[in-house]
Amino acid sequence: MIVIKTPEEIALMREAGRVAAAVLQALQREIKPGITTGSLDKIAEDMIRKAGGEPLFKGYHNFPASICTSINNEVVHGIPGLRRLQEGDIISIDLGVRLKGYCSDMAATFGVGELLPETARLLEVTRQSLQEGIAAMKPGGRLTDISHAVYSHVKKNNFSVVRAYAGHGIGTRLHEDPQVPNYGAPGRGPLLQEGLVLAIEPMVNYGHWEVEVLSDQWTVVTGDHSLSAHFEHTVALREDGPEILTIL
Numbered sequence: 001m002i003v004i005k006t007p008e009e010i011a012l013m014r015e016a017g018r019v020a021a022a023v024l025q026a027l028q029r030e031i032k033p034g035i036t037t038g039s040l041d042k043i044a045e046d047m048i049r050k051a052g053g054e055p056l057f058k059g060y061h062n063f064p065a066s067i068c069t070s071i072n073n074e075v076v077h078g079i080p081g082l083r084r085l086q087e088g089d090i091i092s093i094d095l096g097v098r099l100k101g102y103c104s105d106m107a108a109t110f111g112v113g114e115l116l117p118e119t120a121r122l123l124e125v126t127r128q129s130l131q132e133g134i135a136a137m138k139p140g141g142r143l144t145d146i147s148h149a150v151y152s153h154v155k156k157n158n159f160s161v162v163r164a165y166a167g168h169g170i171g172t173r174l175h176e177d178p179q180v181p182n183y184g185a186p187g188r189g190p191l192l193q194e195g196l197v198l199a200i201e202p203m204v205n206y207g208h209w210e211v212e213v214l215s216d217q218w219t220v221v222t223g224d225h226s227l228s229a230h231f232e233h234t235v236a237l238r239e240d241g242p243e244i245l246t247i248l
């Protein structure tokens with residue numbers, strides 16, 4: 001069941017979104033060779049709690065940390081720990097915040113130091129595909145208009161979209177209906193109407209779209225060991241179009 005949000009609820013989600021965006025910005029400044037993913041997790045948890053929020057991922061299906069840190073060929077759900085970032089790595093950071101009962105969810109992929117041009121292009125195309133998806137979230141449209149916009153942009157740039165994971169509705173819970181796939185034909189699925197709030201989150205692989213889950217039961221990696229990038233925003237559909245909530 002899709003839960004449509006009132007303007008008052010969207011205002012609360014905007015507050016939760018702002019906290020997530022501030023945390024991600026702070027983490028971006030810490031990303032450099034030598035820092036451990038565990039220390040990024042600690043910074044995030046401290047900041048979220050100081051803002052009066054709760055890290056949404058901690059304990060979610062027993063996930064042990066406040067953020068997901070996925071490096072290089074890791075797609076999503078990497079667990080922070082003792083691993084140190086190295087020059088030329090890419091790291092996807094995904095985080096969720098609950099504040100005053102409402103949730104926000106966002107992700108971005110960052111380079112550690114200097115990236116190879118093709119790696120930088122993967123990040124840029126993934127970021128653009130999220131923007132294309134958001135732009136396709138128009139009142140009166142259909143859900144898969146978003147999916148198709150993401151997919152078309154990625155395909156045109158010769159990368160591949162992960163199919164096993166999708167975006168989702170979000171509100172008082174992290175995962176609500178509907179699922180938001182990042183591929184497929186446009187014009188299908190639920191009507192895009194005012195008050196719909198979605199976490200749109202393309203995961204894009206340099207190589208093939210297939211993925212697998214490691215034996216830690218969490219970390220998702222590319223099947224062909226190629227690099228993967230992930231960008232996500234929580235977006236509300238307003239009368240005049242989409243509003244990104246996970247922004248400062």
Ligand code: MG
Binds near residue numbers: 105106167232
């Ligand atoms: Mg999400």
